[in-house]
Amino acid sequence: MLRDGFRTMVTIGSDDCIRSGMCAVGRYEWEICVYPAWTAGSPDGDKWVALRLVLLSKPNTPAVRANLRCQAVNPNLWYETPVKKQPGVFGRPKNSTPFVYLVSVSDVQNKGYLAADALTVECTITVLKESPAPTSPAKEMPVPSSNLPKNLGDLPQTEMGADVTFLVSDESFAAHKNILAARSPVFKAQFFGEMKEKVSQDVEVDGIEAAGFKAMLHFIYTDTVPELEQGLEAVMAQHLLVAADRYGLDKLKMFCENKLSSGITVDTAATTLALAEQHNCLRLKASCVEFIVSTPEVIDAVLETEGYKDLAASCFFVWVGCKLFFCAGRSSQVYAWEK
Known part of the structure; x- marks a missing residue:
């Protein structure tokens, strides 16, 4: 609000402004500068009430985007000017939006905008959400296998x-x-x-x-x-x-x-069985036995190998167990085939 003597204010220099004071919006500090008698670049070359939004703090990103929305109102008569908007991009402190030409001084004085020689201006600052800085996708370099x-x-x-x-x-x-x-x-x-x-x-x-x-x-x-x-x-x-x-x-x-x-083969079955017994390889031992008793022909062939003969010397108890197991295995299989 431009209080107490708007008609006097318009007689000041064109470059003179009234500052709103600092306000915090969107994690940044801002101020609005109001020029009661701005002439440079005005639509008709006459004096206008102009405003601009100024960033006071340091941006966290390369570019902060914000909008200034403003309008002049007469609080008593509910008379207001059309809403004016001005976007801005701020890269460092003291950056500002272009000027917003709100209303001409002659309209303020002649069209009922003044109340007790004061002009009321409503302003809204909108800070746009910051997007992450664009990055080019990293090219994956082939990584050699471990050597x-x-x-x-x-x-x-x-x-x-x-x-x-x-x-x-x-x-x-x-x-x-x-x-x-x-x-x-x-x-x-x-x-x-x-x-x-x-x-x-x-x-x-x-x-x-x-x-x-x-x-x-x-x-x-x-x-x-x-x-x-x-x-x-x-x-x-x-x-x-x-x-x-x-x-x-x-x-x-x-x-x-x-x-x-x-x-496992006929030639290696007995030798591998002895090895499995000596080194506590239970699964290997089971595989050897399963192979040997698979058919009567395999049993007979294994009994004739040198490895089976060596089994008696290296693992006597295993050899005895095999003799009994082989005989039982042959009898059960012959009985099954005859049936």
Whole structure:
């Protein structure tokens, strides 16, 4: 409201304004500047009541958008001017909207807008909701597959940083105690527990074939067994199972059990059965028995193999149990076929 002497105010300079004072809208501070006698750019070159909206605070985004809506009213006569609107874009403090030419001074004085020589102007500030700054979609760059298994798998070959050497069947294999201990509870106890090796960095290994020990080391470093994936012979799988069981590598032991279970033959059934008994492979043992008693012909063929004859020497109680089981199995199957 322009109070107390509007007619006097219009005699001031065209650039002089009356400030509304600070008001907070939409997390920003604003003020409205009212020019009672603005002439520059006016519609008819005469004096007009003009307004502009000014941003006082610093924007949080590159551009704040707001609208100024205003109209002059006579509170006593309910007489008002048409609503004028002016949008603005504010990039920094002191930015403002273009001028809003509200009403000419002559209309204010002659058309009943004044009440007790005061002009009332209603203003509304609307701050538009800020949209997130547009961003171009990030282009996904192809990420190469991990080469960690290869890098670790190369360590025993290069012997870089190796601190222990295994002597297996006239072959030597360099390795790293920390990696071995992290993968095997047996190696952990051997190198860092109460039974740790103190005499020499060379460790002799008996009862394991060199090829099986080498494949076991590769698994420890890479968690893969190329020999199993490429279809190794049953004998190799048996050697690898022995190494896995000795050093507590349960995952590798399971791989070997699965490989041997899927490749049981007449020639390997008894040998694999003995191996399963010696290393507590219950599922593998069950697979061997299931294969052997599948038909009377298979039973007879297995009984003639060298592996079955060796079974009596290596696992006597298993051999006795097999004799009884085979006889029972043959009798029950013959009875079933005759029926």
